[in-house]
Amino acid sequence: MELDNLDFEGLLENMVPLLLTAVKSILIALLVYFIGKWVINFTLRATDRIFIKYEVEPSLASFLNSFLKGLLYIVLILVVLSTLGVEVTAFIAVLGAAGLAVGLALQGSLANFAGGILILIFKPFKVGDTIEAQGTLGSVEKIAILYTTVRNFDNKVVTIPNGALANNSIVNFSIKPTRRIDMAVGVAYGTDLKKTRQVILDTLKKDERIHGDPAPAVYFTNFGDNSLDLTVRCWANADDLWPVFWDNMEAIKESLEENAIEVPFPQRDVHHFFPEGKPEIKG
Incomplete structure (x- = not known):
């Protein structure tokens, strides 16, 4: 013991x-x-x-x-x-x-993750902006860490990986408060271009949504196959872009018709040659 x-x-x-x-x-x-x-x-x-x-x-x-x-x-x-x-x-x-x-x-997911962080930090776009990227044009609905959701104008929802967005070009239509509107107008050969220009500018002045600075302008840009081609440029607020475009395209057409300025349609002159002489027409 x-x-x-x-x-x-x-x-x-x-x-x-x-x-x-x-x-x-x-x-x-x-x-x-x-x-x-x-x-x-x-x-x-x-x-x-x-x-x-x-x-x-x-x-x-x-x-x-x-x-x-x-x-x-x-x-x-x-x-x-x-x-x-x-x-x-x-x-x-x-x-x-x-x-x-x-x-x-998870290489792909990590690339999307890194892209999401870059997008959220540098903010090339935000929710509500209209962007064009990866073949999609629409409004941004959601920015997540891995994916960005865009709703296009026919109400389809497109999910885009953030890695692709961060490493490719993005067109942001909403980041600037004003936008330039380009309209193409064709008039018949032989038309007085000075008169046509004045008619178009007078029409644009009636729309209060169009900015006076920069002032609207009308340029002769091309000898087309069937028309003398003009480019009409004016500036408006970004939110008014499409309403201004649609309304003034119609207003310009009506003004041209009121001033007897012809808006041509495609046409062809066909010349038939007869090497052996023109046949007699029996009537």
Whole structure:
């Protein structure tokens, strides 16, 4: 029994320092965890204020905050494990390999993700803008991290990958408040172009939606097959573009007719040659 007591006492003497060391490590790890958690929350609140100050798109701000939160918690967990004496090198290697595998598997999605971030940061267009991109012309309905949704003018919804949008040309019809309107008008050969120009300009002056600066202009642009081709240019607010175009195309036609200015239609003169002489016509 005495030997057993000695062994038990020796075991206790060895275990007490180990337990104290373990308790100390756990307490330090808990302290590190709670301090780290406070730092993470402080950092996230600070980034929220920065996003609000610089008017970052809400969807992008939410995603970046979530991504940053996850990244910071992974770092905190690794630090806590290291404080407890756990070898974290293996964990880091596993995370790196997993990240590489996921990156290779999701190359297209990552390209769309990067494109979405670029679009939300640099804002080449916003929801409600009319754009032309990737063969689609329409109004932007939604900008997500991976895809942008565009509704075209016959009410079809087109989903475009953000990677394609970020790496190709985009025409934004809404970014400027005014737009130039081009109208093509053809008149018959022999028409007095000065009179025609004045008739068209007088017609445009009646529309209050058309801006006086820059002033409307009419240019003779081409000798067409059947007509003398004119280009009519004027400026209006972007929202009035199509109504101004449609209304004035009709108004110009009516003004030309009122002033006896002919708007020609396609026609051909056919000349029949008779190498052996014109045949007699029996009547």
